[in-house]
Amino acid sequence: MSTSNRSLPTPLRSTLGDKWAAALISGILGLAAWWLVTVIFPRGLFPGPVETVNASVELLASGIVWTHMEATFFRTFLGFIGAFFVGGALGVAMGINNFGEHFSTPIIIIALSIPGIAWAAITTIIFGFGVAAPVVATAVTVFPYISLRIWKGVEDIDPNLIRMSRSFDISKARLLRRMILPSIAPALFTAVRFGLAISWKIETQAEIFASNSGVGYRAIEAFSRYQYDTAMAWAAVFVVIVFLLEMAVLRPLERKVFAYRKEADFGVL
Amino acid sequence: MASEVQQSTESDDSAGIAHGTSTAGAIHVRNLTKEFDTEEGVERVFEDVSFDIEPGSFVTLIGRSGSGKSTMLNIISGVLEPTAGRVDFEATQDSDVTLGHVFQSPRLLPWNTCVENIEYVHENNPEYTRELAEEYLDLVGLSNHYDKYPSQLSGGQRQRVGITRALSIDPEILIMDEPFSNLDEITAESLREELISIWQKLGKTVFFVTHDITEAIELSDRILMLGNGTIFDDMSIDLERPRDVDSEEFLKVRQDAINRFHSVK
Incomplete structure (x- = not known):
């Protein structure tokens, strides 16, 4: 049974080796497309992969990158935490009763339709320069996405498993830990992953308006000084760190939590 | 309205020996009535139903869908409150009675x-x-x-x-809600045989619900037929175990049960 996957790969399910090959090919194609753009527009303005790597190395060597990286990470994280708690609470309310659903739906629809950049402007007007404006802009932009995921996760809880637990006199605490949490774990993971990804985008946007530090602020500053390779380098360094975070923290954790699943159908964005 | 589900306790002198002599695991259903409030008014599922289940016996409740089988099961398991009447259990020693539930789907985490x-x-x-x-x-x-x-x-x-x-x-009492109805017949049959051998080994009261008459006869000491808001028949099955579903005696009992079951619409 354990060897069947390897010896008889089905047409739709690739083996482990193919997975790495596919990821590698997609990476190479992405770089090639980037390079192609710099060749097609030969004004020498748009930095290619090589210039960006060089600028990144310079940036890392200068050491200034870490303070700004830290500022952006810190605010992204704060904004995400805010979004997660507000969004999670609304999502749970939507999942468990009709009042919660009807109460939350208009809030979420309206919140979804407001662009992050508008929130960045609004919060800057309210809070001025500093930590609060980008953090709040991030939290209010991201929470509806979290709500929608958690809502679906709570709705997907199998009521029969709750009835079973009641039949066996399981306490509320045990029910929560052993039944509810594992049940909504997939939704929690998606919420964390998408939430962080959107948070960092909103955060860097908000920094343009509301901050004088951070990756977004430095990137736009470099751009306005025509240092396009440095602007790209700021983004590239951040992307690499987010990628490493995904591979080193989220995926191993996910693998552990979902070990019970028959197929390795996790790790898919 | 006197509606309660109670347990009486009784000390068991011959603890651990001969389950037939103890009364632990007995179920007493008294004057049970269940009504639901619907938009069209009060709907009565059954009225003034009483029966006793002997400790250690295997009793099956059968009925068509909509006859109130699940309602009866839920009242006995304590999930639903009866409109009137009561259900008493007899437990071992001073403890509360323990019910073991088996559901139609396994309901595993x-x-x-x-x-x-x-x-x-x-x-x-x-x-x-x-x-x-x-x-x-x-x-x-x-x-x-x-x-x-x-x-x-x-x-x-x-x-x-x-x-x-x-x-x-x-548990003193095993409550089984159509536990084999989602399985293929071959698997269901082997599980029925195993259930009987476990039941004979452990000597627990089994309260079993099904809509399958053959299954009921194969398993039970007694079959309660639910329909028209009442238990309209209470049939003892005296066939020797293990029971051969293809034997002439079995088929005779089965025909008898089907006739009795269809006597009430």
């Missing part, structure tokens, strides 16, 4: 192994050990599957874990 699924229902049992779970899994032939997840088991094996989970809390 998919993220837990067989052993963990059993452990889950032993929250208040300080004497629980992994060995206990393994012992019960051995009883239903799952010795090689202790640490497998439900997704790695067949439908029949999953239901075996469900039965094991119910047995593991050592």
Whole structure:
């Protein structure tokens, strides 16, 4: 049974080796497309992969990158935490009763339709320069996405498993830990992953308006000084760190939590 | 309206011996009425139903869909309150009666192994050990599957874990709600045979619900037929065990049961 996957790969399910090959090919194609753009527009303005790597190395060597990286990470994280708690609470309310659903739906629809950049402007007007404006802009932009995921996760809880637990006199605490949490774990993971990804985008946007530090602020500053390779380098360094975070923290954790699943159908964005 | 579900306790002199002499596991249903309020008014599911279930006996409730089988089952398990009447259980020693539930689908936690699924229902049992779970899994032939997840088991094996989970809390009464109706007939048949042999070994009261007359006759000491808001027939099955569903006697009893069952529309 354990060897069947390897010896008889089905047409739709690739083996482990193919997975790495596919990821590698997609990476190479992405770089090639980037390079192609710099060749097609030969004004020498748009930095290619090589210039960006060089600028990144310079940036890392200068050491200034870490303070700004830290500022952006810190605010992204704060904004995400805010979004997660507000969004999670609304999502749970939507999942468990009709009042919660009807109460939350208009809030979420309206919140979804407001662009992050508008929130960045609004919060800057309210809070001025500093930590609060980008953090709040991030939290209010991201929470509806979290709500929608958690809502679906709570709705997907199998009521029969709750009835079973009641039949066996399981306490509320045990029910929560052993039944509810594992049940909504997939939704929690998606919420964390998408939430962080959107948070960092909103955060860097908000920094343009509301901050004088951070990756977004430095990137736009470099751009306005025509240092396009440095602007790209700021983004590239951040992307690499987010990628490493995904591979080193989220995926191993996910693998552990979902070990019970028959197929390795996790790790898919 | 006097509606309560109560338990009486009785000390058992011959603890551990001859389950036939103890009254632990008896169920007394008295003057049970259940009504639901609907938009069209009050709908009465059944009225003034009384019956007793002998300790250690295997009793099956059959009825068509919509006859109130599930309502009766839910009142006996304490999920629903009766409109009037009461259900009494007799427990061993001074403890509350313990009911072991087996459901139509196994209702296992998919993220837990067989052993963990059993452990889950032993929250208040300080004497629980992994060995206990393994012992019960051995009883239903799952010795090689202790640490497998439900997704790695067949439908029949999953239901075996469900039965094991119910047995593991050592209940006086096993309540089974159409536990084999989702399985293919071959698997269902082997599970029925196993259930009977376990029941004969452990001597628990079984209250079984089904809509399958053949299954009811194969398993039960007694069949209660529910319909028209009442138990309209109470049929003893005196066939010797193990029962051969193809034998002439069995078919005769079956025909008799079908006639009696269809006498009420």
